[in-house]
Amino acid sequence: MTKKADKIDRLAQLTERTEATSGAGLWREAFRRLRTSKTAIIGGVVIGLFVLIAIVGPWLAPYSPTAQDWRGEVFPNQGRFVGPRGENWFGLDHLGRDEFSRMLVGARQTLLVGVVSMLIGLVAGAIVGAVSGAAATLGGEAGKRVDTVIMRVTDMMLALPSLLLAVSVAAVLGQSLTTVMIAVGVVQVPVFARLLRGSMLAQGNSDYVLAAKAVGIRKRRIVLTQILPNSLSPVIVQATLSLAxxxxxxAALSYLGLGSPDPAIPEWGVMLSQAQRFFDNAPMMSVYPAVGIIITALGFTLLGEAMREALDPKLRG
Incomplete structure (x- = not known):
């Protein structure tokens, strides 16, 4: 009996080591591919510059982003605005504030909103997806019923247009940047949940799971130490794409007036919302934040797509 137990333990340890090694090899191969991918390099450079500006922007800004030092030079009612010049590289906004300083400081706020929103969706979605995936994979008939209920709820959330769902949540919670983060995060929850559940179902029939069942490893341990860690690759890729x-x-919620109630706080979505009223006379006020949002989102999208190709064996050349 002792020899049999020792044999089972050795088999379980061998299974875990094999999966850990293959998982580590997958990530090493992915990083090697990313280093040689032009798409990943471009995306990484864009993201790196954006993060750098977000971190050091407030110290690089030549003026206070809220100071209306040149208000006497701007007359919005008469269509008179100050464009780019020596002391104001991006010109002035409708209140006489330095547009370049507001862009630098606003990058931090934009990054904060995007990262926190993504983390809310990632954490909540991963919990929901892990519970659903574990129930469907190893929960028997009762687990399948739990999985069905969870997935129908996520299907209802996915049936709603993402912006409409975000606007609904933001309207209920009230106007603030925290509301924007929660609203955007809620929209991401069903995406992460379904992705992780599907990945766990695919892993549930793998050889290492069957081997773990055969040697008598508890179901909870199989899920936490085997299935879940090996199902996270597509979720990590989706997190990068979801940042964009x-x-x-x-930015869309801020543009619709559901962002920060204080318009003096620089944030690219808020700046875009404020600039729309003066587009005919000062189009560059809209162009600067719009280009910033587009380039940043493009950077995250390029890196996410490169990561997806590097980690997906079906897309490897």
């Missing part, structure tokens, strides 16, 4: 979506949707 979160930044765009957060």
């Amino acid at each position: 979506t979160a930044i765009i949707e957060a």
Whole structure:
């Protein structure tokens, strides 16, 4: 009996080591491919510059982003605005504030909103997806019923247009940047949940899971130490792609007036919302934040697509 137990333990340890090694090899191969991918390099450079500006922007800004030092030079009612010049590289906004300083400081706020929104969706969606995936994979008939209920709820959330769902949540919670983060995060929850559940179902029939069942490893341990860690690759890729979506949707909510109630706080979505009234006379006020949002979202999208290709064996050349 002792020899049999020792044999089972050795088999379980061998299974775990094999999966850990193959998982580590997958990530090493992915990083090697990313280093040689032009798409990943371009996306990484864009993201790196954006993060750098977000971190050091407030110290690089030549003026206070809220100071209306040149208000006497701007007359919005008469269509008179100050464009780019020596002391104001991007010109002045409708209140006489330095547009370049507001862009630098606003990058931090935009990054904060995007990252926090993505993390809310990732954490909540991963919990829901893990519970559903574990129930469907190893929960028997009762587990399948739990999985069905969870998935029908996520299907209802996915049936709603993402922006409409975000606007509904933001309207209920009230106007603030925190509301924007929660609203955008809620939109991301069903995406992460379904992705992780599907990945766990695919892993549930793998050889290492069957081997773990055969040697008598408890179901909870199989899920936590085997199935779940090996199902996270597509979720990590989706998190990178969702950052781009979160930044765009957060900017859209701010544009609709559901962002920060204090218009003096620089944030690219808020700046775009304020500039729309003066587009005919000062189009560059809209162009600067719009280009910033587009380039940042493009950077995250390029890196996410490169990561997806590097980690997906079906897309490897």
